[in-house]
Amino acid sequence: MKISVIGMGYAGVVTAACLSELGHEVIGYDIDSQRINSLNSFNPQIFEPGLDKLIEKNCNLKRLTFQHIDDSDLNLGEISIITVGTPSDPNGSPNLEYIWKSVEWTTKHLKDNAVLLMRSTVQPGTGDLIESKFCEHQSINYISCPEFLREGEAVKDFFTPDRIIIGGNNSKAVEKVVQMHSGIDSPIIKTKIITAEMIKFASNAFLATKISFINEMAAFCEAWSADVDDVKDGLGLDHRIGKSFLNAGVGFGGSCVPKETRAFTSLASNYGFKSHLLSSVLEVNENQSQIPVRIIQKIFPDMNNVRVGILGMSFKPNTDDIRESPSIKIAQTLSSLGCQVSCFDPISNQKSAEKLGTSVKFETSINNLSQNKNVILLMTPWDSILNTDWEHIYDSMSEPKILFDGRNSLNPETIKNIGFNYVGVGRGISSSDLDSIII
Ligand SMILES: NC(=O)c1ccc[n+]([C@@H]2O[C@H](COP(=O)([O-])OP(=O)(O)OC[C@H]3O[C@@H](n4cnc5c(N)ncnc54)[C@H](O)[C@@H]3O)[C@@H](O)[C@H]2O)c1
Structure with a gap:
């Protein structure tokens, strides 16, 4: 099948690469020419295990290409998949600005009877609105087929999803989307557009x-x-x-x-x-994201110049995505309260530095990060962080050598035996236990 994917971010690149791996002929489009150039050099600009190899393989097989949306030679194929971003407005309501622009552009270039497939997450009711406004008079069939990938495991999730949800009013279009997924063994739920969005x-x-x-x-x-x-x-x-x-x-x-x-x-x-x-x-x-701040505040009534090292900046391991990461919030809060904050992440140091500016320092290794720190906050349990030499970290720190395990991913007994003042989340260390180490 000839398929186009509109929006080459986390969800879009994975969708495009994996569909080409299934044997489809896929073109990925974006408004960002730098991103397109980088994809054409097999660099997805995002960290997702296995993705770069999949891109290189399928580009070499000529099943996968990337184009800027302004290119004149457009061919959106039988199915066009929207994967543009849907951020929140400051009041929390979804901002569909990118959806409207991409849908307008796509429906203008799609051929009659083609499928417009929404993979971006849109609020219930959006699909019906798009269908009546952009699709019906052009004989384009609208389908909602939401994305459920987990960053860090996105490629695996594409090929072994727990379920595929297909919402649509036209049974032929629904079957075409079923066909697009052939090769993937998963339960398929066919439903109304609005129900797919709700799921x-x-x-x-x-x-x-x-x-x-x-x-x-x-x-x-x-x-x-x-x-x-x-x-x-x-x-x-x-x-x-x-x-x-x-x-x-x-x-x-x-x-x-x-x-x-x-x-x-x-x-x-x-x-x-x-x-x-x-x-x-x-x-x-x-409230949860502020726990480390409360702990530090309790131990150091004067937080000025408390030296804090943050281990892990991405919101979870195996991704470089720092969007709404608790580490970012904590780094900002602690530095605004006077702490000297240093951070380290195996992959997203640069992205985090761009977000946080000069208020915090970035280190290139865990060992550099731990030097003279009073407190280490383990925020993202990357394997390389968990498997670090904790005795070495302990030796390089300054008193009171607090290790806050923000994901309960270390063995408390092992860590305490090294000498650390260990604090987890709900692991039976009540705040009164901290009284003994108040500075
Ligand atoms: N990232 C995930 O883990 C994930 C998982 C499930 C669902 N989703 C949903 O998928 C959608 C995309 O998320 P994401 O994380 O990939 O976003 P993203 O911000 O990483 O990527 C969006 C991409 O769309 C491009 N774009 C914007 N407007 C465009 C237009 N008019 N034409 C072409 N390209 C355009 C941007 O340049 C960017 O490259 C969102 O609705 C999100 O909620 C994401």
């Missing part, structure tokens, strides 16, 4: 709820000196609950889960009700 939003809101739920349990664990990790195991072994997304920590980030949860709360007010549950989910998450 995507509801999935992210549910994941956010699970995380905030376990984080609230972690606060109880802290108060009662219980261990949230054992609580997680005890809960997660119940099949009705499941273990995934039950890790206590500094809260969720990234480009999707916070944005779509916020969108629900802001859209609810348009319909005259309040989303009490999701508002609380967001409140818990906001």
